Amino acid sequence: MLTTELNAGFLIGAAIGSGSNARAVEHGGADFLLAINAGRLRNMGVPSIASMLPVLDANSLTEGFAREELLALCRKPVLLGVNVWGRTFNPEAQAAAIGEAGFAGAVNFPSCMHYSRPMQQILSRAGRGIEQEVELLKAVQDAGMMSMFYCSSRTQARLAADAGLDLVCLNIGWNVGGAMGHRSRSTIEEVAIEAREIGRLIKRISPKTRFLLEGGPIAAPEDLSRVLSLAPLDGYVGGSTIDRLPLEASVASMIDGFRRASMRPTRLDDESLGLVNWAKQFGFVGQSEVQLMMLRRLRALSSANDPVLIVAEPGQNSLPAVRALGAIKARSRSLNMVQIDVAEQDLPARARNVLFGRRDSSSARPPILTDPTVELVVIRAPERLTQALQRRLARALRDGVFRMAGSRRMLKIEPRIVLQCDVQVQEDTVVEDLLGAGLEPELVSHMAGWTLRLPPLRERISDLAVLIETEAEGGHLEFSSGALQRLQAHDWPENEAELHTVLGRLAGRSSRLPVQADELEPLLRSAPNNDRRQKTRSERDLIVDILWRNGFNRTKAAEALGISRKTLYNKIMKYGLSG
Template identity: 35%
Template sequence: MAKRMEILVGAAIGLGMTARAAVDGGADFLLVLSAGRLRVMGAPSLAAMLPIRDSNAFTDAFARQEILDRVSVPVFFGAAACDPRLSIPALLRRVSEAGYNGVANFPTAIHLDGSFRVALEEAGLGFPREVEMLRAAPEYRLATLGYAKTRVEVDALLDAKVERLCLNFGWNSGGSQGVPSGVPLDQAAERARRLFAHIRRRAPGTLCFVEGGPIIDPSHLQQVCEASRADGYLGGSTLDRLPLEMSVMQTTSAFKTTRLLPQEGDTVAARVPGLVGRSQPARQLMARIARLVATDLPILVEGEPGAGRTTVARAIHQASGRTGALTFLDARQDIAARLFGEGGPAALLALRHSTLVIESADALPPMLRARLADWIERGSFARFAKPAERIPGARLVLTHPLGGEALARALSAQRLTVPALRDRLEDLPLLARALLRGAQHGAAELEPAALRLLMARSWPGNLRELAEVLRRAATEGRNGRIDLATLEAQIGLASTAPPASPEDERAWILDALRRNRFRRGETAAFLGIARKTLYNRMRRLGLEA
């Protein structure tokens, strides 16, 4: 027999719209299950195991209204056989007359264990009753699909001559309502290999399917299928809940961030070439730079590490219209010879329209500070010249951590404070685009949910940290897009770390609560932390009320 190039796919669907979408995507058959309907109603799949509905009537109602006679593939009915009042022949007759092509044992007792399942079996209401139903189904011209977990259950289904057998690994993990399966992927693959080999020895014509547990995407399925030679896959949560959650989340995030996402050609309210931003702190910074570059006054640029002090120094040189050299010296190194050797600073700035940048100026030894102040005092920078009298010449720019008042006074320098990234998060979309382009990842785009994660972070490392995260994420991204999962992997646990001090942490959480109208679940999702973690932090910080 020739090897099938494509596996069979059965879609366990609870909504007409997703049923038609699954068929358009190539599903070979559909299963209408109470779990599928409960999922689209917002409940987890395992709610199907609770006595909250007349499962058969519930399933039949939505299937007749939305799925039967509206799709071009066979439809299997998920039948609950445990009701002791239920006449199995009567149920199968109704299913056949309604137009279903087959029947499956769902909800199924295979998801139960312990003394409760033993009690069901002893009362004649457990898995054997499901097998009885599947054994009788062909008499009503119904195809059969049986769910099983263990070899004993598999053998019972084979004795009933079930045509399609699905090895189930438990409820799907993943998403907001997933249940940890407890079955590692490699163990699932090995279990399927052994059981399917057993099935093919006993009943070679039986089609073997896998479903559930750790299989939540095609790559997982491929690993299991390659090991077990499965004929097909049954998808429930993986075909409706997980894609729906992700799609709705991404689309909602896109609308939420519409005003944040910069468009091509978007004009940035910036008056300084080389700087990006339109927030109030960014505007104030640029306005001050625009005033200072009209003078030759020394400028001390201060700010937190990674905030962009060197970038601002470059922007000052460019905005000044200076065509001469831009020279950088690091005060942490021995720069005395270059500053005050033969020719002094004038030798470094021999060309007109030049700029000298001394980085880490807080490391300047006292002697060098004094000599530099004396050199400035002698008038090399024409501090008091009127614009009409000023000869275009050298400019001195120094970068310094926050708290550079003393040095600024000593050098008669104008202080310029670069805001921290956390104080200008409104600029983050523009900054991210600029950083990606600067890192030669210009084609990479941030998905809206990924952008929201960036904006929920406090960024203690400022622009330097943001640039590094984006660089790694762009390298790992697929199809030129940086999605939420890729970004989370690069940020790691640090993405949820608030500022170090309790005061900053309180402000961080309070801001997120206000953004989400004090809805705690939405706030936790926005911050990228568990709801319980949010509650604990709110309690510790006195924000419970």
């Protein structure tokens, strides 16, 4: 027997279908390779289950690629997949041919075990059943080679153990996961219980036989680890988990990486690079075109001392912009800033007293607008101030001075004033949207030339990757290609705050595999007030945006828009978007 060539510890077998994959698994430390027709078919883009269909002769298909690609490239033992369904059945002659070809042994694949019990009985009566598979592998083993027997039941395992075969692998069905995966009918715990019972049976009959496991819900190393905590095993054989799933994930991820690389500028010009570096000191992340446009305007506004109105949607991080606007006033590395959130004030009068002072002259605290020790005053939600107070604020900002109630003396505004409205506005309808949000026309008019709109996350999706890298720094979060596409297609109604929440919920995942798209579905929220936002955008712009987010897949775009594919096609033609 050649089992002495295998290590005495835990065995890893790999059922693969190409020379390139063979080299990879050998480099990764696999103990032996299986050359089976399912592996070859997987590499041809066909589901593994096609190995049981009469599409190609299994023996000739397997031996052909195994000779040319595996034996010629690999030093590890290669077991040839064989079946007993030929016109004649001569175990000794077949075993001799396997040895002469240079294989280390054989494995029963394709096997009767994948068929239903009635079909297995018919094949056994015809002399082409499980019993003949065991007989063939026993002949291979008697010829001084290695044998591995696939089984799916206690009865089949007992046959192999009675024959004293080298390796017995419990196959628990086709692998789940990936583009061509199957649905699991068993949980990890159920698999472990079955493996424990069959393993004990085999060891009682043939202690030297090594017991392995393959298939079903075991799709990742973590799954195998859970089984091992419940059932002793001598090894694991990977088919789709080694040959198909990693290939699908890695190639898709690489393609998506190239696509994402093309979406972001590979090299910024000197002006843009300087702008990005300037913005980093305040906490900005990203270099999308809309982000750069906003930063250019912000840098210009930051060099002045005039009041500025920041417009940001709920969930956007406005603090970097506030820091930039206060930089010119800062007398030290730490900015002396006071924030007044009108939405949190108990009464409008309280905000008025804080800003403009009280009639009671006994108050030791001066109005915040006149405090020379304060460098920046941020007034959040000014639209919630009373109309009269908004008009008073507009006039004070216009004149730079104001008169406190009960006094004739004019007081000078000392700090720089930043107003912040957390409302949803569009670039071409900022004035109308601010008026609709409750800002007084006089205040909107005065701030018209000094308004800074922060682009929401949905408008700078090309910054998403670097935002994730920054947010998840140290968390080692990786996303599959499908997951990244799902994140890019999301509308992000709560902007960076929602991204922060999603990444936080993914932190501490038990799996080390990349995050999959289906994991994101319960974490991503639908956009609130979506109808209102869509009305503020032209239908053409909305369609272009949704098409871009969904990779110009018309079916997905139609679903996102809530219309039929035919209706979407008509609108594409209407707006001349077919090119």
